[in-house]
Amino acid sequence: MFFEIDVSNGVPVYEQGARQIKFAIADGAFEPGQLIPSVRELARELAINPNTVARSYRDLQDQQVIESVRGTGLAVTKSAPTTCRSDRIRVAREHIKNAIGQALRSRLSQDEVLEIVQEELKRVQQN
Amino acid sequence: MFFEIDVSNGVPVYEQGARQIKFAIADGAFEPGQLIPSVRELARELAINPNTVARSYRDLQDQQVIESVRGTGLAVTKSAPTTCRSDRIRVAREHIKNAIGQALRSRLSQDEVLEIVQEELKRVQQN
Amino acid sequence: MFFEIDVSNGVPVYEQGARQIKFAIADGAFEPGQLIPSVRELARELAINPNTVARSYRDLQDQQVIESVRGTGLAVTKSAPTTCRSDRIRVAREHIKNAIGQALRSRLSQDEVLEIVQEELKRVQQN
Amino acid sequence: MFFEIDVSNGVPVYEQGARQIKFAIADGAFEPGQLIPSVRELARELAINPNTVARSYRDLQDQQVIESVRGTGLAVTKSAPTTCRSDRIRVAREHIKNAIGQALRSRLSQDEVLEIVQEELKRVQQN
DNA sequence: GTGGTCTAGACCACG
DNA sequence: GTGGTCTAGACCACC
Numbered sequence: 001m002f003f004e005i006d007v008s009n010g011v012p013v014y015e016q017g018a019r020q021i022k023f024a025i026a027d028g029a030f031e032p033g034q035l036i037p038s039v040r041e042l043a044r045e046l047a048i049n050p051n052t053v054a055r056s057y058r059d060l061q062d063q064q065v066i067e068s069v070r071g072t073g074l075a076v077t078k079s080a081p082t083t084c085r086s087d088r089i090r091v092a093r094e095h096i097k098n099a100i101g102q103a104l105r106s107r108l109s110q111d112e113v114l115e116i117v118q119e120e121l122k123r124v125q126q127n
Numbered sequence: 128m129f130f131e132i133d134v135s136n137g138v139p140v141y142e143q144g145a146r147q148i149k150f151a152i153a154d155g156a157f158e159p160g161q162l163i164p165s166v167r168e169l170a171r172e173l174a175i176n177p178n179t180v181a182r183s184y185r186d187l188q189d190q191q192v193i194e195s196v197r198g199t200g201l202a203v204t205k206s207a208p209t210t211c212r213s214d215r216i217r218v219a220r221e222h223i224k225n226a227i228g229q230a231l232r233s234r235l236s237q238d239e240v241l242e243i244v245q246e247e248l249k250r251v252q253q254n
Numbered sequence: 255m256f257f258e259i260d261v262s263n264g265v266p267v268y269e270q271g272a273r274q275i276k277f278a279i280a281d282g283a284f285e286p287g288q289l290i291p292s293v294r295e296l297a298r299e300l301a302i303n304p305n306t307v308a309r310s311y312r313d314l315q316d317q318q319v320i321e322s323v324r325g326t327g328l329a330v331t332k333s334a335p336t337t338c339r340s341d342r343i344r345v346a347r348e349h350i351k352n353a354i355g356q357a358l359r360s361r362l363s364q365d366e367v368l369e370i371v372q373e374e375l376k377r378v379q380q381n
Numbered sequence: 382m383f384f385e386i387d388v389s390n391g392v393p394v395y396e397q398g399a400r401q402i403k404f405a406i407a408d409g410a411f412e413p414g415q416l417i418p419s420v421r422e423l424a425r426e427l428a429i430n431p432n433t434v435a436r437s438y439r440d441l442q443d444q445q446v447i448e449s450v451r452g453t454g455l456a457v458t459k460s461a462p463t464t465c466r467s468d469r470i471r472v473a474r475e476h477i478k479n480a481i482g483q484a485l486r487s488r489l490s491q492d493e494v495l496e497i498v499q500e501e502l503k504r505v506q507q508n
Numbered sequence: 509g510t511g512g513t514c515t516a517g518a519c520c521a522c523g
Numbered sequence: 524g525t526g527g528t529c530t531a532g533a534c535c536a537c538c
Contacts, residue, residue, distance in 0.1 A: 012513065027234075038525065049515045054526075062443060069261055071522035071525055092230035093243055099226040100247045103219035107153075110248050116220050117244050120227045121237050134450055139537065176538050266522065280488075303523050346484035347497050353480040354501045357473035361408075364502050370474055371498050374481045375491050393528065419510065430530045435511075452510055452538035510538075515531100522525075 002029075005046050013048055017056035022065060025076055026084035035073040036066060132173050140175055144183035149192060152203055153211035162200040163193060259300050267302055271310035276319060279330055280338040289327040290320060383410075386427050394429055398437035403446060406457055407465035416454040417447060 003020045005013055024030050036042075039057060043050040057074055060066045065080045103113050130147045132140055151157050163169075166184060170177040184201055187193045192211060193201045230240050257274045259267055278284050290296075293311060297304040311328055314320045319338060320328045357367050384401045386394055405411050417423075420438060424431040438455055441447045446461045484494050 007514095014513080023233075040525085051516080052514060055513090057526085067262060068526065070266065073525055088233040089235065092226070092233045092235055095226040095229055096223075096240070096243050097247050099219070099222035100244060101251065102222055104251055106150075106215040106219045108216060108219055110252070113223065113248065114244065116223050117227060117241065120224050121240065124228065124231055125237070134453075135448060137451075140451065141537080179538060182538085268522080277487075306523055309523085342487040343489060346480070346487045346489055349480035349483055350477075350494065350497050351501050353473070353476040354498060355505065356476055358505055360404075360469045360473045362470065362473055364506070367477070367502065368498065370477050371481060371495065374478050375494065378482065378485055379491070388529095395528080421510085432531080433529060436528090438511085449511065450538095452536080454510060511536095513533100513535080515533080518528100518530080520526100520528080522527105 003042070003046060005048060007048075014052050014055040014059065017042070017046070017048075017053060018059050021056065021060060022084045022087065025065065025080050026088050028081070030076045030080075032076050032078045032080060034076050035069075036076065038073055130169070130173055132175055134175075141179045141182040141186065144169070144173065144175070144180055145186050148183065148187060149211045149214060152192065152207050153215050155208070157203045157207075159203050159205045159207060161203050162196070163203065165200060257296075257300055259302055261302075268306050268309040268313065271296070271300065271302070271307055272313050275310065275314060276338045276341060279319065279334050280342050282335070284330045284334075286330050286332045286334060288330050289323070290330065292327060384423070384427055386429060388429075395433050395436040395440065398423070398427070398429075398434060399440050402437065402441060403465045403468060406446065406461050407469050409462070411457045411461075413457050413459045413461060415457050416450075417457065419454055 002024075003017075005016050007013060021030070021036060030036055036057075037045070039050050039053045043053045046053070057066065061068065061074070063083070064077055065084060066074045067077050069075050100113055103116075104110070108116075130144075132143050134140060148157070148163060157163060163184075164172070166177050166180045170180045173180070184193065188195065188201070190210070191204055192207045194204050196202050227240055230243075231237070235243075257271075259270050261267060275284070275290060284290060290311075291299070293304050293307045297307045300307070311320065315322065315328070317337070318331055319334045321331050323329050354367055357370075358364070362370075383405075384398075386397050388394060402411070402417060411417055417438075418426070420431050420434045424434045427434070438447065442449065442455070444464070445458055446465060447455045448458050450456050481494055484497075485491070489497075
């Protein structure tokens with residue numbers, strides 16, 4: 001599997017877990033109707049507590065990204081791919097907006113902001 | 128005074144307090160050597176706990192933005208304006224970098240990121 | 255056959271199976287002495303696990319709705335039609351009582367409850 | 382306080398807890414802005430585990446009935462009274478509809494349903 | 509003191 | 524085997 005958890009970066013483990021599942025769905029790695037890894041299985045793989053995984057999965061159920069099939073497991077909902085994809089874009093957009101808003105409030109000029117953005121895009125491109 | 132605290136936005140109150148002082152210094156509202164408001168005074172004004180203000184001031188002392196003048200109060204250091212200004216830019220830059228990094232990890236293309244940024248800059252310009 | 259299972263509505267699958275058999279008996283679709291579908295047959299038809307059907311049938315035997323005929327299968331008991339019919343009414347009655355009790359505890363007045371009931375009866379009548 | 386938990390009735394304890402808080406808000410026992418009992422305090426009072434109370438409170442936060450005030454406690458939101466009141470009616474209505482639907486599917490006539498309802502209303506009235 | 513997160517381990521219903 | 528619930532107890536940041 002391709003999941004990774006960083007316990008030391010402040011972001012709650014259960015959120016990281018939920019986000020990775022949503023990313024996997026957005027990327028088509030999990031299709032509607034398909035069962036996602038069981039609580040115990042994912043907990044073993046990520047070396048975290050099953051309850052923490054359960055918390056991730058509960059949140060995903062609240063968001064109607066997965067649904068419980070009794071005694072069988074948790075399955076990706078029909079609407080999940082769409083919501084996961086749009087979620088991802090929406091969140092990214094939100095962060096960019098916040099960062100820019102804060103930069104302008106910090107007296108950076110529009111040109112300076114644009115320059116930082118282009119710098120960063122170029123830097124990432126090289127890696 | 129022009130300080131504002133929002134207890135409901137996740138950012139620790141003491142950090143908001145410290146940042147507002149630093150912003151005021153960066154803007155030249157407080158000059159080197161000038162005394163900043165006393166713990167009790169600021170606590171009253173912001174309607175927050177004096178312990179919280181004390182925590183803000185302690186952090187600012189650790190960052191050598193203010194220094195204790197025995198028997199008198201806390202004064203802005205000589206180096207404060209410079210460090211406050213560069214701090215602010217550094218933090219803003221950091222946020223933009225993070226936001227862009229996250230956007231690219233979310234499969235937004237470089238063009239899409241650039242478009243969002245320009246959109247947002249234009250939007251702010253109009254207000 | 256006219257059986258339907260909904261795995262996603264919280265009601266245990268084995269209970270749905272047992273209830274459908276009892277409904278069929280109450281409706282006269284199965285007569286006393288008649289053999290009901292075999293575990294494997296019903297499991298195939300409903301696309302559920304044979305263990306689950308077996309569980310339904312075990313419950314029905316406990317309730318003396320069906321009885322094992324050695325080497326032959328499971329047959330509807332003589333008393334089954336009567337008990338199935340009265341069961342169904344008893345359960346429905348119970349649910350209505352619970353719903354009303356809860357509504358009153360939720361501060362709905364008796365008139366409001368009656369109004370909701372009549373509304374709902376009228377609505378169903380039209381379909 | 383006026384909270385009661387029945388651990389043996391199938392309804393999860395954390396749901397009972399959340400519902401009681403919502404009922405209290407709907408009844409005006411808690412006003413917007415007011416702090417609800419702390420996790421530890423309510424856990425002590427109900428003789429249940431603090432984590433279980435925390436789960437109730439987390440659900441209430443998801444429903445925007447309460448909001449966290451850092452280091453201080455959990456406060457009733459401005460919108461809570463309205464949503465709690467309408468929630469209560471909506472849920473009761475839903476239950477009545479379900480019960481009636483099931484009764485009709487069980488071959489009870491409309492008159493029989495109405496009779497059961499009136500019986501039950503009268504019975505409750507006497508207590 | 510407050511809530512938030514995480515771990516550990518138990519018991520249950522269900523398939 | 525599966526998820527769901529509950530308990531117990533730890534550590535953290537914050538006020």
